[in-house]
Amino acid sequence: MKILNERDSFLSNYEVGEFMKDIKKKYNWTFTAEDDEAQANDKRKFKKRFTACGLELEVITRDVLSYLSNSASSAIDTQQNFQKLMEFLNGFELMKIEKLQIVNALPRSMVHLYALVEECDLRFDEERCELIIAKINELFPVEEEEEEEEQEEQDEGEESEQFKSAEQTPEQ
């Protein structure tokens, strides 16, 4: 084995995610209960799970997909929005690598953006930084939903506690 070119090009998390999803679809793998259900409902295809590529590929596909779905870049839903963000970022004097990090991490707070962009406070004034964050929030609105989800989770937590206490009372 010989490595010809260590870094031919960079890939964004979004691209990798799309590629891994294609692989998963191609091999008919299911990683969650929802996947199983979706496949059970899908009557068109023959449901053969190919394994000629070995187990390791299935493991890494599952893990990378779960990593990407937990990461911020999972908010990118369509290629158009991705493109819009890139075109917008091209208007700034950012290094390629910094743009890539922004696309991968989608910073929604000033501190996060400052962490990604070197000497951000010297190169850009506050207004321009806020422009980037505003654009991200405009293209990929997520925060409100997240809060709702947290709220729901808390509600559920309370419910289950109530359940427990309700279950415990008859025993006592």
Place this chain on the structure above:
Amino acid sequence: MFILSEVTDLVRIPPQSFNIPIQHSLTDELNKKLANKVISNLGLVITVWDLLDIKDGLLKPGDGGSFVEVKFRCIVWKPFIGEVLTGWVSECSPEGIKVKLEFFDEIFIPKSYIFEACEFRPVEKAWVWKPDEETELFIDINEKIRFRVEEEIFVNIKPKSSHEALGLEVPSNRAPPYALLASCQTDGMGCVSWWD
């Protein structure tokens, strides 16, 4: 972050795969060999991205398979020095914090790379950051943490000895083939929830 690397390799195609298109059998063989493996000084290979060039197959006397030299690109996970990543805290010890990603576990933040005003609490088994006198911010297990990659360590792994391969001997604590040292010292680093 993920990168594409260009690699050539000699692949043996077993005779039973001669009936399927060579692109498919090559991709399968390469995935079997490389997926989820660390290439020393390169990174963690995820999967084959595309095939660039397939040379004519060669035959070896006494072997039914054909040996094909193939040039391909593969997705490699290799964060660069200074990249900011988020992961989950898997272990806190007096020496530092262990962080894992879903597909990669060997990330370590040594104590010298954590905030200066940070201390380890043996009772709670957690690191505590005191940005000022009154506030105490805990870094607990399973919290989402943001960190900066500082150093990558590749270790050449020897093949298993015959005893280990047979399961007679439990391999002693081997160093992982690929590990990352990370830091957590500047604004924006540490638990994600602190900064939102």
